[in-house]
């Protein structure tokens with residue numbers, strides 16, 4: 626799924642439909658794309674991914690997010706979702722949490738192939754290569770659905786042109802939640818063109834916090850203990866060579882950002898590139 630900054634909280638009207646008939650009942654609002662769901666895959670009872678058609682005119686930079694909604698109300702609820710697919714893909718992919726009672730995900734988790742989703746037209750976000758100064762090693766640090774923007778970036782050839790090493794880090798509560806990142810890694814490694822570009826560059830470092838796993842613990846603890854670096858066989862964060870992107874919960878971002886700053890990295894933005902950037906994972 627996605628990373629979000631501030632959600633656009635359109636009030637949910639009293640009339641909310643729950644199923645495909647809703648698409649007939651409510652008009653498509655102006656200024657949104659109405660796209661068709663082409664694939665849905667559920668990983669756990671908390672996480673799923675879906676793919677949709679892509680509007681011919683829709684352009685975005687790998688790592689950006691868009692606002693997604695459903696045609697199930699007079700004023701649909703929109704939430705920010707990182708586009709998980711790369712900029713060259715014919716379709717769009719999203720990775721989503723299922724929040725019980727969540728104003729959007731309660732309904733979104735029930736979508737099926739052929740259903741319609743709404744997408745606002747303008748992508749945005751800070752997890753883009755242009756917001757980082759040139760470097761050698763890129764860390765993509767994520768928890769849960771925070772991996773979504775990185776799913777886009779690790780499938781973008783540009784990332785391998787710009788960096789010698791790309792380390793995708795994902796921590797989840799449960800082992801089954803790590804499956805999406807493993808699939809992504811395998812997809813890149815076996816891809817006709819990307820496989821060659823990524824060979825010897827892309828590395829996946831995963832950990833689980835609430836189930837037994839060969840790598841146990843939060844990313845912050847793995848940084849503090851030095852285990853992240855010793856497992857990877859690399860020196861600790863170095864602002865002269867290392868760049869990072871962070872995507873997770875607010876608490877995860879704050880705690881991970883503290884660690885990067887401790888090692889001398891500095892937060893950047895689109896208009897002021899520096900050595901790391903952050904974006905909050907969507908949680909509603």
Ligand code: A2P
Pocket residue numbers: 768769796797798833834835843844845873874876877878880881
């Ligand atoms: P934990 O199981 O110890 O809470 P969530 O689904 O709540 O967003 O959590 C996803 C993963 O992020 C979990 O493994 C969780 O660990 C971890 N996590 C939660 N808060 C932080 C934090 N402040 N710093 C680093 N990791 C965190």
